[in-house]
Amino acid sequence: MIFPVVYNWVIIILRTCFTAIAFRYLPVWLTLDYLADLMYMVDMIITVHTGYLYQGILIKDLSHLKKRYLHSKHFVRDLVSLLPTDFLYLVFGIQTPMVRINRLLRIPRLDEALDRMETRTSSPNTFRITKLMIYIFVLIHWNACLYFALSGYIGFGSDHWVYPNISKPEFASMRRQYFYCFWFSTQIFTTVGDTPLPKREEEYLFMIADLLIAVLVFASIVGNVGNVITSLRDRDNVFFPNHELVKAYLRSHHISKELRQRIDNWYQHLHINKKIMRENEILQQLPLHLRTEIAVSVHLPTLSKVTIFQSCEKSLLEELVLKLTPQVFSPGEYVCRKGDVGHEMYIIKEGKLAVVADDGVTEYAVLTESNFFGEISILNIKGNKSGNRRTANIRSIGYSDLFSLSKEDLTDVLSEFPAAKRLLEEKGRQILTKMGMLEENGEEKQGEEEKVENKINRLERNLEILQTKLARLMMELESSNHKMQARVDQLDLEVAALENQPVEDGEEREKTDLRGEGVGGEVGWEREEAEGEEEEGSDAKVKKQEKGEDDNSLTKEVDGESTKSTEGDVEKMLEVDRSGLKDPDDQEKKEKDDSEKNKEKGDDRPGKGDGAEIEPEEEKEEKSGVLDSEEGAEKAEEDSENKDKKQGDEGQTKNE
Numbered sequence: 129m130i131f132p133v134v135y136n137w138v139i140i141i142l143r144t145c146f147t148a149i150a151f152r153y154l155p156v157w158l159t160l161d162y163l164a165d166l167m168y169m170v171d172m173i174i175t176v177h178t179g180y181l182y183q184g185i186l187i188k189d190l191s192h193l194k195k196r197y198l199h200s201k202h203f204v205r206d207l208v209s210l211l212p213t214d215f216l217y218l219v220f221g222i223q224t225p226m227v228r229i230n231r232l233l234r235i236p237r238l239d240e241a242l243d244r245m246e247t248r249t250s251s252p253n254t255f256r257i258t259k260l261m262i263y264i265f266v267l268i269h270w271n272a273c274l275y276f277a278l279s280g281y282i283g284f285g286s287d288h289w290v291y292p293n294i295s296k297p298e299f300a301s302m303r304r305q306y307f308y309c310f311w312f313s314t315q316i317f318t319t320v321g322d323t324p325l326p327k328r329e330e331e332y333l334f335m336i337a338d339l340l341i342a343v344l345v346f347a348s349i350v351g352n353v354g355n356v357i358t359s360l361r362d363r364d365n366v367f368f369p370n371h372e373l374v375k376a377y378l379r380s381h382h383i384s385k386e387l388r389q390r391i392d393n394w395y396q397h398l399h400i401n402k403k404i405m406r407e408n409e410i411l412q413q414l415p416l417h418l419r420t421e422i423a424v425s426v427h428l429p430t431l432s433k434v435t436i437f438q439s440c441e442k443s444l445l446e447e448l449v450l451k452l453t454p455q456v457f458s459p460g461e462y463v464c465r466k467g468d469v470g471h472e473m474y475i476i477k478e479g480k481l482a483v484v485a486d487d488g489v490t491e492y493a494v495l496t497e498s499n500f501f502g503e504i505s506i507l508n509i510k511g512n513k514s515g516n517r518r519t520a521n522i523r524s525i526g527y528s529d530l531f532s533l534s535k536e537d538l539t540d541v542l543s544e545f546p547a548a549k550r551l552l553e554e555k556g557r558q559i560l561t562k563m564g565m566l567e568e569n570g571e572e573k574q575g576e577e578e579k580v581e582n583k584i585n586r587l588e589r590n591l592e593i594l595q596t597k598l599a600r601l602m603m604e605l606e607s608s609n610h611k612m613q614a615r616v617d618q619l620d621l622e623v624a625a626l627e628n629q630p631v632e633d634g635e636e637r638e639k640t641d642l643r644g645e646g647v648g649g650e651v652g653w654e655r656e657e658a659e660g661e662e663e664e665g666s667d668a669k670v671k672k673q674e675k676g677e678d679d680n681s682l683t684k685e686v687d688g689e690s691t692k693s694t695e696g697d698v699e700k701m702l703e704v705d706r707s708g709l710k711d712p713d714d715q716e717k718k719e720k721d722d723s724e725k726n727k728e729k730g731d732d733r734p735g736k737g738d739g740a741e742i743e744p745e746e747e748k749e750e751k752s753g754v755l756d757s758e759e760g761a762e763k764a765e766e767d768s769e770n771k772d773k774k775q776g777d778e779g780q781t782k783n784e
């Protein structure tokens with residue numbers, strides 16, 4: 129669409145203003161006119177058949193496309209621009225090509241075509257400048273035509289400003305007419321050089337309009353050229369590291385001339401050989417699959433030449449290729465030194481490198497294109513005496529282009545491709561054996577180390593499980609403590625209720641006394657404690673509190689089962705208490721049994737009746753802290769029995 133649109137935009141106005149040109153080449157113009165019309169038609173047909181994307185899907189259905197085009201405003205514009213206005217020649221005569229002015233409406237199609245070309249061209253900046261120049265040319269051309277027409281209207285040669293008299297032979301030729309007008313116009317628009325001063329109002333108006341347009345034209349030229357230069361610089365900055373900044377830095381830090389020279393040389397090498405250092409950064413904006421394809425097409429030839437990767441699957445190479453980082457080393461520069469910790473391996477894309485001894489002169493081997501090195505220290509080869517340290521010095525002989533591959537990336541890739549890993553390790557082992565740096569029983573040692581590591585792992589897992597169990601048990605213990613506390617409180621209340629019950633008759637008193645024999649120890653103890661509390665006041669309270677706290681802390685130390693046993697203990701106490709309340713005879717009987725039992729056990733400690741209340745508790749808790757759960761339960765039972773007995777004794781003493 130570029131040709132017909134530009135043709136119409138240039139020729140219609142030319143023929144309108146330069147009538148001599150229009151008549152002279154009329155058959156040519158008419159042929160070209162209808163050729164342009166034919167192209168307009170073809171363009172419409174192409175537009176109808178051009179599919180479009182709807183929700184990401186390319187619509188190609190013709191009837192649908194037709195319908196869409198016919199209902200669009202583009203169709204109206206295209207149709208109007210192709211209306212056969214040429215019939216107006218019959219009215220105005222063939223010398224009025226202005227009847228075809230509707231053809232100019234197709235200008236948006238020119239824009240579209242140029243935009244499409246811009247995205248496809250390999251040198252967009254040149255294209256942008258050319259496009260700008262075409263637009264400016266068309267503008268100057270129109271201005272030139274109008275200037276000639278205005279001159280004709282005012283009168284050729286009537287003053288200095290208008291076109292000179294065309295009857296003069298030197299200004300009579302058509303070429304001269306056009307070139308003069310175009311030159312005049314260019315002078316105005318570029319504001320370069322002097323233009324003759326206007327004399328008439330029409331001339332002034334023409335000049336004012338022209339100068340205003342000239343400002344815009346000039347601004348757009350400067351702006352566009354500036355943009356192009358900036359984008360060229362940006363491109364360079366993206367492709368090559370900024371040398372100027374580095375230079376300024378080196379100067380400000382008074383870096384030695386020799387080092388600065390080396391750095392300059394390195395930059396020079398990059399620029400001359402068009403080495404791009406920030407490939408990964410540049411391609412970052414592309415989606416992964418496209419990046420992979422680009423990287424594969426750029427680097428795969430190098431990678432597939434590397435011996436270890438020759439037999440590898442394509443998928444491995446594709447993964448690897450994305451992780452390669454290009455690096456350039458200068459002559460004499462060390463890529464790695466013996467004893468350094470290895471963080472990456474290298475693949476040689478171009479150049480020569482030497483494996484050198486510590487003296488820096490003796491060369492053990494020379495590595496060339498498609499070789500690789502630096503893998504030994506990052507592969508963790510079994511029996512490698514140097515561990516993760518470099519086994520040799522590698523020095524670049526000339527400029528060398530390398531790809532580096534980090535340890536993490538290599539490990540990632542090799543974990544999925546064990547065959548490649550074995551190959552790499554085998555090559556590393558060969559070098560290590562040659563150097564005598566491979567331990568013979570290295571594999572056994574490795575095996576043992578692995579075993580120990582496995583054991584440690586297992587133990588760690590078990591420890592974690594035990595910790596979880598312990599936490600659960602602690603929680604259970606706490607809840608048991610709460611429950612126990614609640615029951616003891618309940619017991620206190622019951623005992624208090626019993627104490628407050630009025631004694632009505634002797635029989636009742638006897639019963640109460642008898643009951644006192646049953647639970648008297650406890651009741652008495654409680655009362656005594658209460659009295660003691662009253663007597664001793666706050667001191668006793670503090671003591672009791674302290675004891676309670678101690679109890680808590682001790683109880684917390686015991687495990688869940690012993691807690692249960694303590695609960696059982698309290699349960700038994702309650703049981704005893706209830707039974708004591710229900711039937712004094714039974715209680716008496718039970719007491720007798722208990723005392724007999726205690727006698728059998730040899731538990732006839734003195735002072736059990738008074739002041740010994742605290743002791744059994746302490747004893748019980750101390751023991752429950754050290755005994756295991758079963759022992760704790762037994763002990764609790766025993767203590768409970770002893771306590772019952774003691775309480776019984778106390779009750780008896782009181783009764784007496």
Ligand SMILES: Nc1ncnc2c1ncn2[C@@H]1O[C@@H]2COP(=O)(O)O[C@H]2[C@H]1O
Nearest residue numbers: 470483493501502503504505518519520
């Ligand atoms: N004799 C040798 N021939 C070829 N390459 C070697 C030789 N000795 C060491 N290398 C390579 O030099 C590298 C130095 O770093 P690494 O030890 O990681 O891995 C080493 C090998 O890849």
